[in-house]
Amino acid sequence: MNSFGRIFRISIFGESHGKKVGVCIDGCPAGLAIDEADFRHDLSRRQGGGGKGTTPRREPDSPNIVSGVVNGCTTGSPITILFENTNTRSSDYDNLRDIPRPGHADFSAYKRYGGFADMRGSGHFSGRLTVGIVAAGVVAKKIIAPAKASARLVQVGGSEEIDETIAKAADSGDSVGGLIECLITGIEAGVGEPFFDSVEARLSHFIFAVPATRGIEFGTGFNAAMMLGSEHNDPFCSQQGRTLSNHAGGINGGITNGNDIIFRVAVKPASSIAKPQTTMNFTTGSMETLEVHGRHDACIAVRIVPVIEAAAAITMADMILTRKAGEAFRGQDNSYKQ
Amino acid sequence: MNSFGRIFRISIFGESHGKKVGVCIDGCPAGLAIDEADFRHDLSRRQGGGGKGTTPRREPDSPNIVSGVVNGCTTGSPITILFENTNTRSSDYDNLRDIPRPGHADFSAYKRYGGFADMRGSGHFSGRLTVGIVAAGVVAKKIIAPAKASARLVQVGGSEEIDETIAKAADSGDSVGGLIECLITGIEAGVGEPFFDSVEARLSHFIFAVPATRGIEFGTGFNAAMMLGSEHNDPFCSQQGRTLSNHAGGINGGITNGNDIIFRVAVKPASSIAKPQTTMNFTTGSMETLEVHGRHDACIAVRIVPVIEAAAAITMADMILTRKAGEAFRGQDNSYKQ
Amino acid sequence: MNSFGRIFRISIFGESHGKKVGVCIDGCPAGLAIDEADFRHDLSRRQGGGGKGTTPRREPDSPNIVSGVVNGCTTGSPITILFENTNTRSSDYDNLRDIPRPGHADFSAYKRYGGFADMRGSGHFSGRLTVGIVAAGVVAKKIIAPAKASARLVQVGGSEEIDETIAKAADSGDSVGGLIECLITGIEAGVGEPFFDSVEARLSHFIFAVPATRGIEFGTGFNAAMMLGSEHNDPFCSQQGRTLSNHAGGINGGITNGNDIIFRVAVKPASSIAKPQTTMNFTTGSMETLEVHGRHDACIAVRIVPVIEAAAAITMADMILTRKAGEAFRGQDNSYKQ
Amino acid sequence: MNSFGRIFRISIFGESHGKKVGVCIDGCPAGLAIDEADFRHDLSRRQGGGGKGTTPRREPDSPNIVSGVVNGCTTGSPITILFENTNTRSSDYDNLRDIPRPGHADFSAYKRYGGFADMRGSGHFSGRLTVGIVAAGVVAKKIIAPAKASARLVQVGGSEEIDETIAKAADSGDSVGGLIECLITGIEAGVGEPFFDSVEARLSHFIFAVPATRGIEFGTGFNAAMMLGSEHNDPFCSQQGRTLSNHAGGINGGITNGNDIIFRVAVKPASSIAKPQTTMNFTTGSMETLEVHGRHDACIAVRIVPVIEAAAAITMADMILTRKAGEAFRGQDNSYKQ
Incomplete structure (x- = not known):
């Protein structure tokens, strides 16, 4: 299921080397002003670029809104946004069937889809798909405004010397993980529900839909496990x-x-590295040296920052709209004090 | 929404001091042998008890299966399991409307439900509701067998000296957090999907539906953010x-x-503590000293262990059954090698 | 899946001769006044009784609200309502495994649930389950007020002489079908969506969840297939x-x-009749005469009237609440004329 | 919500005069052979053409599969199929804001979407959207094979003289309704569930998502309301x-x-007719004569036939795949006789 949301629902589709990738947003309220230029900033952030060890800056992805927006406003019908895949000269991926790459989904996808999964450039498992998430996030940010989600990279490889650490990993043909912090400010009290629609349940669901995420913590998070109640309670x-x-x-x-809503996300180091790796050749049954060619991101966490931000905005947009439905009978009884 | 699951779906209901709490399981396959005695062990674990600082052992909750099981087997129709609330002498909770307890949902629920939420014993927000999750977990464990989910408490207050640390917190009228590790063994390759139905997305969604959880990490988790790809990749x-x-x-x-699937969950210290706390009286507008009476768990993580285990089993049961639907056309083409 | 609804969601459970039947309502807004007496009228209508050929009037089913209502108001958490099954002396249903009853689900359920379905009194397939629908309808009616759903039996066996036609069928040990018309008044313009959340799609989904329904038509319905556009268009x-x-x-x-929303529902004659029927004995492989004992309703359409009304109210309640979520950005732009 | 299905899920999007319309199919099993030529026949049927009073035959819509199919097989990831809107010279639709067309969604959409709905060529409400349904149906038909859905037009305007009746309506600048019968053969026993996932509930939900449908009946349908049980029961x-x-x-x-599964669908006469109509001008508040220009279908039921067939195939594909999930524990116990 490639869909998320109860009222504001997104579905993503596409493969790294297919014709197009995109997103369909269903349930977006009518009357929201949307312009293709609105997408530029976040799509550009997702492309990373510039710094050593990240892919050289390319032109930003260009969103093609093919439905749901007329005269610069959402119409209430589904908004489909398409992106071209321009860089799809697929080198030979056939050997991945012999030697599934360590840390990649080659083997597990093979088992899940009976050998029919698209292997070109990681296919549907590619980080390429997050372009649709970022695009939907641009729409969601308009819904939650004036509340605001903002994410930033706080550590790479355990260090706050971000550029240096990435450069060092890149120089050695390696990759490195990172830690992202996301802050959501301005959400009023009363959004969410206990149990399966808790804010944490919904946010974490989305965050772990983003490839390469390995952990999430809210507020004090894992430190809470070490604290006393008298320290942890917020008066x-x-x-x-x-x-x-x-x-x-x-x-x-x-x-x-x-x-403020605060959470942190652990991002693993990219699985694709230039360094040779020793792993099983499933066809021959022997351990072999695998070299994964191509240009790789030394720290994908850099590019995941706007994706986390989009995930936060989309989830909160959905929960805010859902809450409106539940407000129906508020005010019938003013026995409560505020 | 108090429901979870796509094929094997559970819904929980009830309040701490209401007539009953329970769970309704929809989509359970027919022909599964179920006996009320099957529930005893896990329900008893959830009650904790025995050790210092945990609630004294009471008789285990007794499950009343009122639908969906006939002649000791599931019938394919919804399984509803009810539990009586026997300990419901509600002391006066009215002052919670004046002084919402720090760390509790008193204030946020008040905003969400316009003052109509049940405040008695934390009402619907109570850990009491997890009895239904544990009961559903007993059923789910039969579905995933011979695969197996097992959780255990690995740290309390940052220490592996679990009993001592809990006792110390209890002695000072305080509470303390804990760290739970869950291992799921025997799940075959090929369960789950990329993006919104990823194993991590679904598991984390459920884990954060459990009250008091503050963080989750899979595999190497937050440490992955500090690692190099050449270290992190699994050959x-x-x-x-x-x-x-x-x-x-x-x-x-x-x-x-x-x-093996491995994840760890951070559990915060219980919000209810005997120690006096200084917090806002919303009626008078001044900071006051609040004393929360009653017997409290010094370390709720102890009792959450079987809940996490149940959450893991329920989620995997749902994902295994969902996968069966997707297998339909496997084998049409045997071009893949395994 | 025994659940229906997006925001206002109901789940029904139970079997005819099991311990209890009931309904769980999730997503009901807080602050709605609910009293057990509110249920009396509709539950009593569902029991039929009085007229010849319908079951003699028994005491009305008594709703036991075990969660979600405190101090006479909904709390925003799930409302579970239970009903006892008091008349469960199961005669021997084992022969149904030999001779599945014509018109009943004995055979199809057998295939669906591998022989594990509860056969006592039609088990989970019993009209008994509609008691939960009627109870949820009572809650829904409060949500849609001042809009109102009202259903009535307009024909039995093709005749408007309802009592006489039922009596005649009863006298001959037979059953007879009926036609129900439902009117929903006072719903404002703008509820529903094109395609899969159209009012007709959602209403018909629910109506065909009610046992014994065979057809539905909206407005002019099947007559529209015979009309010209110039006749059918409503100026x-x-x-x-x-x-x-x-x-x-x-x-x-x-x-x-x-x-006004208007629809009509065709209800088939009850499958259980006193008259002997010739059908296959699956064990012997020969055609045999089957006599179904017990007291039967000569016209179940009588008792389905309040169920249809409840289905209409529940569906509209859900759609009205869903619409509120979508209204968020109305009014941002007042370019429209009304 | 423009989505349907539990396992095999479709989402449709687009507007009559927007850039593209299309469908996204999620949950399609991997390994299904798909070729763009497979779509030709059904897409061509949907375009109608040829007979008097139907739109002159145009080139069939050409499906552009942009994701989910590689090397001629489904991959298990979402299948997105796009269609260009080539005939989008929008005449002036502004006067529809003054005079909403009788029988159209102009007024109700206006209320629902606050004046932001796309009015060009009926926008998102256009029958144009059914091209995606037909395309998804082509995929679904492969899943249900060797079972087969086939629909046909059995009456127009109450007559079996189909061509003549359509021609007559066309000649008078009018439109006419029709009756479609759909037969699904070869579905094994045991697909579906009681209540909300009944075959009738799911099929009717989809059928009423198709624009212009006004009624549905299963088997004997509305006639069942006139029958005795001894006549209606199928031995x-x-x-x-x-x-x-x-x-x-x-x-x-x-x-x-x-x-065999049999159902009939009533289709209303198209709302767009050449004949002048007298209706309210909302701006002036007076009744005026409205003439709707352009070429119209005299009998849209003709073009809806393959849409109904697709709806039947999609619904059954989803239910067959869902059933597979529920089969898990069949065979554990062979106490049942077949």
């Missing part, structure tokens, strides 16, 4: 629900409490 | 897909690769 | 969207236009 | 479940019984 300090500390990352019982 | 060492290391935690591209 | 006659005729049954393009 | 006459009559249309208790 309220205003009648609007402001808390003195924010160990909870803005969420109590799955529902926003009006403080 | 294959057998034609069945066995890998030399298991940094990926048994999952590539969202799909199982046949190696 | 608008007020700026509020009132139409001169209502062949469309209040729906254009899947969306309400503010006029 | 079994073989140990394979063959029945002597087929009033049930191949479905008992929502589940297939192995006999």
